[in-house]
Amino acid sequence: MNINKKSRVIKASITVSLIVSGMPSLAADTEGDKGSDPVDTISVTASRIARGTKEVPAAISVIDSKRIDAEQMNNIKDAIRGTPGVLIESKNGGYDSRLIIRGAGQKANYGVREIMVIRDGVPMTDPDSFSRFDFIDTQDIERIEITKGPGSLYGSGSSGGTIQIISKSVFDVDGNRVKVGIGEDGKENLHFRYSQELNDSNSILLTGSHRAADNSWREWNKFDTQQLSLKHGLMLDSGATLETELSYSQADMQLPGSLTESEFETYRSTGEQRNTSSQWQHSGRYSTIWFFNTRYEQEYGDLTFKPRFYFNSWDHYHPVTGAINDNPGTNVFGTDLEFAYKHNLLGASTLVGGVTARLDKTDEAKKYQYADISTVVYDPPGPTPPVNQIVSTLSDRSGSLLSQENAANTLFGLFLQETVRPTDKLTIDAGFRFDRMNFDIEEIAYGEYDWGTKSYTTFGAPVTTKTDTTFDLFSPKLGATYALNNTYSVYGMVAQSGQVPSEAEIQSNASLEAALATNVEIGLKARAREWSVDLSLYRTTVTDEIVSVLQSGNQSEFQNAGETLKKGFELSSRVALGRYFWLGANYAYSDYKYVDYQELVRTGATLNSVDRSGNQTPFVPNHQYSLSLDYDHPSGFKARIQADTWGSYYMDSANTEKYDGYDFLTSLMLGYESGPHQVSLNVDNLFDKRYATEVKKDTSGVKTYSAGSPRSAMLNYTYSF
Structure with missing residues (x-):
């Protein structure tokens, strides 16, 4: 095949795949095979090969380009919200997200844990399971694939599931555009995309974005991000493709303090958050990231080889509870060597396998005291002398050095999965992942924040702590899908996945064990021309689940729960x-219930074991649902309205009190497209509900609230060329 023809074929295949992934799962007549002409969405995340979601024995949600284009996309939450079994919220509306899938991830006070997040096949999740969204350009996303629960071949050390963010292809040279948006609360959005086919073999793509908001309805809540990316695509005479990307991101974000119950009531009556009594008034994260990724794909007959190499370097200034983290740079080196082999084993079969290696290296990361603080003299009981107890921070300027740390986190993984099709209707997946993770950490501490006295303590001599811990995780999976007819299929699967503690959790509790989640699931999927249905029932048993205990004074401590049972039902239509x-x-x-959990409750310096067995896990509601209505007219008018409900949940593991959640939190999009011009108006929280994104109660009974954003509108204009 000559290069010109090959280029046209590749471009055509990309166009078809984008159309398929962008089409809604439309409907068919009720007679199944007779004229139903079903349309399915393609996914690559669960099995590492392109397959219709109907053929994958797992619960998968695909957020397509049409849905993404209908959202503001200041935050990935804009596209994901409403997905059954997925809970996502943001304190800032910038790049921060707290993400929970089937209960996994709720131990995180900030960010994403226990869930593997991938961008174009490159993990954004560190070996200790922390995921960062600061270098994701949300304006350059083609689709988002969510695989729930254990079982994904990408999911190293992550029990909750896998999210893959797929950016726009360098070979798609027809999507050039400029987008400008302005909105309430100082919202700004500027994005450009320019692609060009240099010749029959080479394509380039340049994208840039600026997003910002003052969030002036509350104090200390600004964000500002800039991103620039250059992609290059090369098609070789051998039929191979090579795609390379280099990007730079600068991301600044302020994280507001929590509210007391009375302060939350003030917010509900005024719609503003001012002068709170939060001790830590100036949390945030300010980072810069360089990211490089190159991936090669070559077919050798029935064998396809897909090696990938990536590197990113990031630094951050990160004021948090009790200290300011100042990391001058973490370097991440990684590779993923993947192959797919088509053969015959009880029918047409595909063997997917490969190895993964990654090193995260940090040198001289430091923790500092807050330099500017308001204090009162506190005289502790007993012989301890009076101290200057911190009432609140006055800025995020760093003061005296508390500690210095060097760390190396390594990951080595092996994955293998055989997919066999004994008949046209039956597909069986059998595979596993094996991952070895090592944490090598050395910390020299000169002082610390004392949670009991709420003050800084300086040690008489530096204290050196060394941690060298290795976790071996084995994650097998067996699943099968059976097509009842051209419309309906059923599936069943059993999968297991381990979950490692984070670096900070290991340092605070060296005895933590890796959690182990075992999932049994069955489901029904239907794809037709004018309707679609996904239904799943699952039962997940987690042994040694790592849970967060919110002690008195807002101190989070971590321990293993003996056993947790998670049962659920999900419906998407x-x-x-x-x-x-x-x-x-x-x-x-x-x-979700604790089958065996002895919570360690701190009273002064004493830890008391309190039985929580039989209690519901906090924060996750029993009921979550979403309704949406889309309108798309050939004249160019379009609209989308979505209402989300987050049911009531317990505030603590003791199950002492519930928060009501929220009902029908509504977003609206109105748009018009004519030729290259497109205008859209997005309104979040249309009816200006005053609600909390999270309510927590510590072991002493003190409640803290995180306020949800009031109504906010944004107007966008896009010119395509």
Whole structure:
């Protein structure tokens, strides 16, 4: 095949795949095979090979380009919210997200844990399971694939599931655009995308974005991000493709303090958050990131080889509770050597396998005291002399050095999965991952923040702590999908995945064990021309689950729970209403209980074991549902309205009190497209509900609230060329 023809074929295949992934899962007649002409969405995340979601024995949600284009996309939450079994919120509306899938990730006070997050096949999740979104350009996303629970071949050390963010392809040279947006609370959005086919073999893509907001309804809540990316695509005479990306991101974000119950009531009546009594008024994260990724794909007959190499270097200034983290630079080196082999084993089969290696190296990361603080004299009981107790921070300027740390986190992984098709209707997946993770940490501490006295303590001599811990995780999976007819299929799967503690958790509790989640799941999937349905029932048993205990004074400590049982039901559906309307309905029922859990409650310097067995896990509601209505008219008018409900949940593991959650939190998009011009108006929290994104109660009974954003509108204009 000559290069010109090959280029046209590749471009055509990309176009088709984007159309398929962007089409709603439309509907068919009720007679199944007779004229139903089903349309399915393609996914690559669960099995590392492109397959229709109907053929994958797992619960998968795909957020397509049409849905993404209908959102503001200041935060990945804009696209993911409403997905059954997935809970996502943001304290800032910038790049921060707290993400929970089927209960995994709720131990994190900030960010994402226990969930593997990938961008174009490159893990954004550190070996200790922390995921960063600061270098993701949310304006350059083609689709998002969510695989829930254990079982993904990408999911090293992550029990909650896998999220893959797929950016726009360098070979798609028809999507050039400039986008400008302005909104309330100082929101700004500027994005450009320019691609060019240099010749029959070479394509380039340049993207840039600026996003910012003052979030003036509350104090200390600004964010500002800049991103620039250059991609290059090369098609070789051998039929191979080589895609390379180099990007730079600068991301600054302020994280507001929490509210007391009375302060939350003030917010509910005024819509503003001012002069709170939070001790830590100036948390935030300010980072810069260089990111490099190159991936090669070559077919040798029935064998396809897909090696990938990546490097990123990031630094951050990160004021948090009790200290200011100042990391001058972490270097991340990684490779993923993957192959796919088509052969015959009880029918057409594919063997996917490979190895993964990664090193995260940090030198001379430091923790500092807050330099500017308001204090009162506190006289502790007993012989301890009076101290200057911190009432609140006055700035995020760093003061005296508390500690210095060098760390190396390494990951080596092996994955293998055989997919066999004994008949046209039956597909079986059998595979596993094995991952070895090592944490080598050395810390020299000169002082610390004392949670009991709420003050800084300086040691008489430096204290050196060394941690060298290795975890071996084995994650097998067996799943099968059976097509009942051209419309319906059923699936069943059993999968297991381990979950390692984070670096900070290991340092605070060296006895922590890796958690082990075992999931049994069955489901039904239907794809037709004018409707689609996904239904799943699962039962997940987690042994040694790593849980967070919120002690008195807002101190989080971590321990293993003996056993947790998570049972759930998820439903996702979409149906055409006439020619131009699409109705979507999603629902998740979650029943998560501690089977065996002795919570260690701190009273002064004493830890007391309190039995929480039989209690519900906090924060995750029993009921979560979402309704949406899309309108798309050939004249160019389009609209989307979505209402999300987050049911009531317990505030603590003791199950002493519930928060009501929120009902029908509504977002609206109105748009018009004519030729290269497109205008859209996005309104979040349309009815200006005053709600909390999270309510927690510590072991002494003190409640803290995180306020949700009031109504906010943004106007966007896009010119495509």
